[in-house]
Amino acid sequence: AQKITQTQPGMFVQEKEAVTLDCTYDTSDPSYGLFWYKQPSSGEMIFLIYQGSYDQQNATEGRYSLNFQKARKSANLVISASQLGDSAMYFCAMREATSGTYKYIFGTGTRLKVLA
Amino acid sequence: GAVVSQHPSWVICKSGTSVKIECRSLDFQATTMFWYRQFPKQSLMLMATSNEGSKATYEQGVEKDKFLINHASLTLSTLTVTSAHPEDSSFYICSARQGVNTNTEAFFGQGTRLTVV
Numbered sequence: 227a228q229k230i231t232q233t234q235p236g237m238f239v240q241e242k243e244a245v246t247l248d249c250t251y252d253t254s255d256p257s258y259g260l261f262w263y264k265q266p267s268s269g270e271m272i273f274l275i276y277q278g279s280y281d282q283q284n285a286t287e288g289r290y291s292l293n294f295q296k297a298r299k300s301a302n303l304v305i306s307a308s309q310l311g312d313s314a315m316y317f318c319a320m321r322e323a324t325s326g327t328y329k330y331i332f333g334t335g336t337r338l339k340v341l342a
Numbered sequence: 343g344a345v346v347s348q349h350p351s352w353v354i355c356k357s358g359t360s361v362k363i364e365c366r367s368l369d370f371q372a373t374t375m376f377w378y379r380q381f382p383k384q385s386l387m388l389m390a391t392s393n394e395g396s397k398a399t400y401e402q403g404v405e406k407d408k409f410l411i412n413h414a415s416l417t418l419s420t421l422t423v424t425s426a427h428p429e430d431s432s433f434y435i436c437s438a439r440q441g442v443n444t445n446t447e448a449f450f451g452q453g454t455r456l457t458v459v
Contacts, residue, residue, distance in 0.1 A: 263450075268452075269433055269435070269452065269453040269455065270450065270451075270452040270453060271386075271435065271437075271450035271453075273447075273449070273450075276447070317385065317386070321448075328374070328439065328448070329376060329388055329391055330376070330386075330388070330437070330448065331388070332385045332386045332387075333385060334384070334385045335384075335385055
């Protein structure tokens with residue numbers, strides 16, 4: 227069963243507007259972490275934001291915020307005031323504590339295109 | 343954040359040859375390193391997890407004799423693609439994590455684009 231689901235293969239947003247990228251996850255581990263990474267065409271993985279399973283408040287990092295709904299097992303990324311440089315591939319990832327390796331599981335990604 | 347350096351950024355090799363990719367943690371000691379493979383327009387697929395000084399743990403379906411992983415020091419892990427074939431062409435990316443039993447962040451290298459001709 228897929229553990230991280232990103233249902234939007236591609237999204238468009240007008241510059242300066244906000245956009246929400248969806249992510250749902252599945253785990254039976256009570257301790258886990260949720261991440262969002264940005265991957266521009268150059269390939270590097272840029273860390274954007276992190277949400278721990280026990281965190282009470284939604285994470286925020288500048289223009290990025292994570293809408294964490296634990297009961298629904300969703301961790302959507304909200305980008306406010308979109309910029310042209312935000313055009314990239316965005317991956318949601320989960321890190322489980324099982325077996326102690328803390329390996330990351332990635333979703334299939336959402337390609338975001340910001341329009342001028 | 344911590345810096346993970348991957349080298350080379352891109353490599354072209356002939357079919358049948360071997361290619362080594364290095365992943366270095368520059369400002370921290372990486373007890374665990376992860377190697378991923380990414381096909382065009384697809385997600386990152388974990389290939390293996392390596393802990394310093396021990397054998398790598400490979401994910402199901404990954405040939406360990408094909409993809410040799412060595413994690414000989416706390417700052418360096420290498421992935422060697424042996425007897426490369428065109429189907430091995432892909433983007434390979436490593437990540438490194440400090441600590442063994444702590445829930446610490448992992449940092450990614452910039453990736454290596456391998457083309458086998």
